[in-house]
Amino acid sequence: MEEKTAAAAEAENSEKKGLNFVEQIVYDDLKAGKNGGRLNTRFPPEPNGYLHIGHAKAICMDFGVAEKFGGTCNLRFDDTNPVKEDVEYVDAIRDDIHWLGFDWGDREYYASDYFPKLYDLAIRLIKEGKAYVDDQTSEQIAAQKGTPTTPGQESPYRNRSVEENLDLFQRMNAGEFDEGSRVLRAKLDMASDNMHFRDPIMYRIIKTPHHRTGTKWKVYPMYDFAHGQSDYFEGVTHSICTLEFVPHRPLYDRFIDEIADESYRPRQIEFNRLNLTYTVMSKRKLLALVKEGLVNGWDDPRMPTVCGLRRRGFTPAAVRNFINTIGYTKYEALNSVSLLEHAVRDDLNKIATRAMAVINPVKVVITNYPEGQVETVQMDNNPEQEDAGTHSMPFSREIYIERDDFMEEPPKKFFRLAPGKEVRLKGAYIIKCENVVKDADGNITQIECTYDPESHSGAPGAARKVKGTLHWVSAAHAVDAEVRLYDRLFNVENPAAETERDFREMLNPDSLKVVTGVKVEPFIAENAKRGTKFQFQRIGYFTPDYDSTPEHLVFNRTIQLKDTWEKVQNKG
Numbered sequence: 001m002e003e004k005t006a007a008a009a010e011a012e013n014s015e016k017k018g019l020n021f022v023e024q025i026v027y028d029d030l031k032a033g034k035n036g037g038r039l040n041t042r043f044p045p046e047p048n049g050y051l052h053i054g055h056a057k058a059i060c061m062d063f064g065v066a067e068k069f070g071g072t073c074n075l076r077f078d079d080t081n082p083v084k085e086d087v088e089y090v091d092a093i094r095d096d097i098h099w100l101g102f103d104w105g106d107r108e109y110y111a112s113d114y115f116p117k118l119y120d121l122a123i124r125l126i127k128e129g130k131a132y133v134d135d136q137t138s139e140q141i142a143a144q145k146g147t148p149t150t151p152g153q154e155s156p157y158r159n160r161s162v163e164e165n166l167d168l169f170q171r172m173n174a175g176e177f178d179e180g181s182r183v184l185r186a187k188l189d190m191a192s193d194n195m196h197f198r199d200p201i202m203y204r205i206i207k208t209p210h211h212r213t214g215t216k217w218k219v220y221p222m223y224d225f226a227h228g229q230s231d232y233f234e235g236v237t238h239s240i241c242t243l244e245f246v247p248h249r250p251l252y253d254r255f256i257d258e259i260a261d262e263s264y265r266p267r268q269i270e271f272n273r274l275n276l277t278y279t280v281m282s283k284r285k286l287l288a289l290v291k292e293g294l295v296n297g298w299d300d301p302r303m304p305t306v307c308g309l310r311r312r313g314f315t316p317a318a319v320r321n322f323i324n325t326i327g328y329t330k331y332e333a334l335n336s337v338s339l340l341e342h343a344v345r346d347d348l349n350k351i352a353t354r355a356m357a358v359i360n361p362v363k364v365v366i367t368n369y370p371e372g373q374v375e376t377v378q379m380d381n382n383p384e385q386e387d388a389g390t391h392s393m394p395f396s397r398e399i400y401i402e403r404d405d406f407m408e409e410p411p412k413k414f415f416r417l418a419p420g421k422e423v424r425l426k427g428a429y430i431i432k433c434e435n436v437v438k439d440a441d442g443n444i445t446q447i448e449c450t451y452d453p454e455s456h457s458g459a460p461g462a463a464r465k466v467k468g469t470l471h472w473v474s475a476a477h478a479v480d481a482e483v484r485l486y487d488r489l490f491n492v493e494n495p496a497a498e499t500e501r502d503f504r505e506m507l508n509p510d511s512l513k514v515v516t517g518v519k520v521e522p523f524i525a526e527n528a529k530r531g532t533k534f535q536f537q538r539i540g541y542f543t544p545d546y547d548s549t550p551e552h553l554v555f556n557r558t559i560q561l562k563d564t565w566e567k568v569q570n571k572g
Contacts, residue, residue: 020328022269026065026238035237035264039071042236043097043104044111044227047077047211048084050298050305051096053319053340054281057274060323061240063102074234075104078111080226082210090211092298096306100316111226112212114233118221119173121229121259122184122202126165130258131202132158133168134185141183144190145198151191152198158187172205175218179205184219188254196251200224228252231266232259239268243332246270271328277337278488278508279304280495285503294507295489299546301556302489302511312486313533313543313558318347334494344559348541352533353381356393356426356471357520357555359483359539361400363475366431368450369397374476377427377457379523391523395428398475400519405470406447408436415468417447423468426537430455430466471537478519481553484545485513520553528553535561 019027030037043062045051051059066073075097079085097104125131134141134157146152160168172182184203192198202225209215231239239252249268256265275281281304289295289303298305301312309319322343326335356379374396382388401417410418417423422432429451437446455464491508492498498506524534528544534555536542541558548554 021330022061022240022271022328023065023068025267025269026069029238029267030069038235038237039066039069040074040235040237041066041071041240042074042076042109042231042234044076044078044230045093046081046084047079047086047089047093048081049089049283049287050092050307052281052286052304052306053276053309054274054304056096056100056306056319057323057328058240058242059097059100059102060320061271061328063097063104065238065240071237072107073102073104074107074109074236076109076111076230076234078223078227078230079210079212080111080220080223082206082208082220085211087211092307096310099306099310100319109230109234110212111221111230112210114226114230115213115217115221117233118226118229119217119219122169122221122225123166125186125202125258126169126184127162129162129187131165131184131186132160133165133172134158134183134199135181138180141185141201145195146190148193148195154190155185155199158199169203169219172203173217173219175207177205179207181205186225186255194247194250196224196248197254200251224248224251225255228255228266228268229259232256235264236266237264239266241268241270242273243270243330244273270330272330272332274323274326275332275334275496276304276340277334277493278490278495279337280490280503282496288504292504294504301484301486304489311546312556313348313541314344315347315351315533318344321347337488338563341559341563345541345561348533348535348558350384351382352535352541353388353527354379354383354535354537355391355521355524356473357481357483357518357524357534357536357539357542358400358402358471358473358478359515359518359536360403361473361478361517361519362403362406362444362447364399364401364431364447364449364472366397366399366449366451367434371397373397374474379427393427393521393523394474394477395425396474396476399425399472400475400478401447401470401472403444406433406444408444416470417449417468421468422466423470424455424457424466425472426469427457428472429453430464471539473519473521475519477522479522479525479553480516481518481520481525481555483515483518483542483555483557485515485557487511487513518555520555525550525553528555533558 041062043059063073134155144153169184183201185199185201188197188199190198201222203219203221206220252268299307299311301308322340374394376392377395378390379393380390405416407414407418417433419433422430424430431449431451433449435448439445488508489511490506492506495503495506534542540560542555543558545554545556
């Protein structure tokens with residue numbers, strides 16, 4: 001018997017290994033048979049804006065824990081404020097969740113599905129003397145709440161009769177009163193240590209039509225009243241949310257007490273939010289950036305929105321790997337955006353197709369290469385993949401290289417092209433600079449080189465080594481393109497901590513640089529479809545922008561090949 005117990009304990013410990021604290025709670029609840037051994041989580045976004053990477057962390061938790069333990073996860077839109085909500089946001093949220101790799105099946109719900117039940121519960125609480133209609137303004141109610149160290153004052157309307165409260169509440173819903181003139185409050189405890197218990201508002205009057213229910217309702221439930229009850233109506237077992245809801249949990253449980261029995265009740269669990277350096281997560285601030293034209297919409301590639309990350313070229317695998325790396329705790333933290341960028345580089349390195357593009361071109365003429373001759377060289381699509389194959393690239397007498405890859409008077413450790421020096425053209429020949437052509441202002445317009453015919457990659461002469469290898473494109477075959485070089489949106493590590501400054505003052509003026517006249521090899525132009533991931537050799541990772549067309553190619557830089565930002569900031 002002892003051996004069996006020891007073996008069982010060892011097996012259980014093995015099962016628990018690697019679980020975060022939320023998963024541990026879920027595991028223990030399932031082992032204990034709570035809620036009949038059932039697991040049902042939910043992701044409950046408000047359809048009043050676009051999701052950002054902080055929401056992605058919640059999505060990975062809500063859907064991920066359900067997947068891990070064989071449960072289900074609902075998608076429930078908390079649509080309790082028609083003033084700020086729109087179908088546009090509903091559609092965008094669905095797209096973002098699917099892009100991250102999760103699906104809710106047939107379990108799409110809305111808080112508005114439960115408006116009748118919530119209204120009936122409110123009527124019941126009024127009849128039981130547990131709720132009352134208050135005629136005071138929001139400012140008066142706030143002033144009477146007191147402080148965490150001093151008790152609040154009871155409303156002069158707190159002891160209205162049940163009959164009067166019922167009449168007023170029903171007339172509120174009939175549209176007889178102006179917005180802001182009356183609210184329904186729970187009658188709890190104005191002296192409670194928890195400020196949320198000081199007669200919280202349950203309903204307010206809103207006369208804006210709802211995107212699903214139209215003008216049927218004139219009163220709408222507050223979050224604290226609607227959320228927990230919706231969880232219960234839906235059969236949610238674990239309501240997983242972020243740390244700011246810790247003070248709300250007792251109220252969550254208090255309202256659940258009004259409808260739950262011993263057989264089932266949802267449990268609220270909180271984890272830390274995702275805070276990222278060099279950005280903001282405030283919906284209000286993100287909305288201001290969009291409304292004021294400081295960014296080009298919600299899906300601007302500089303935004304931390306999920307749709308912005310997608311447009312920039314981030315992959316769902318990279319986002320999920322980053323979230324898994326930073327983990328879930330009970331303590332707030334500021335996560336370095338460099339960790340996210342590392343996850344993006346790591347994933348793109350595995351999947352991005354290698355190709356040649358020259359951002360700042362200067363022409364090179366190979367004087368001893370036959371005029372009119374074109375040969376084809378083979379380039380690896382991705383050396384990280386065994387079966388990625390190769391693609392053809394034309395080579396000719398005139399090519400483009402990066403202007404920064406040439407210096408007339410180079411420093412000692414400059415291993416690129418310079419007068420009298422040799423470099424290898426990736427996948428092709430070794431060339432030597434013989435002459436430089438300049439215009440009247442002294443600007444270099446052309447570099448004249450010779451090539452070693454025996455030095456082609458794969459040929460016997462290729463064994464000859466030179467220190468520098470450059471990327472290039474054939475001038476006659478190059479296709480013009482535009483690239484958008486994105487960088488961090490803010491130039492301050494933690495904008496949220498700079499409380500004395502307007503966040504707009506901290507925007508990085510170099511967060512977007514548009515470069516035209518870029519030269520790309522034909523293979524890139526032929527394969528520039530939305531979602532394609534390229535590594536422009538020696539430059540960075542790029543993807544076609546939504547604006548890109550065959551006639552006007554536009555590429556977004558997803559990320560540089562190396563993190564140069566931290567080095568620059570540390571030097572500063």
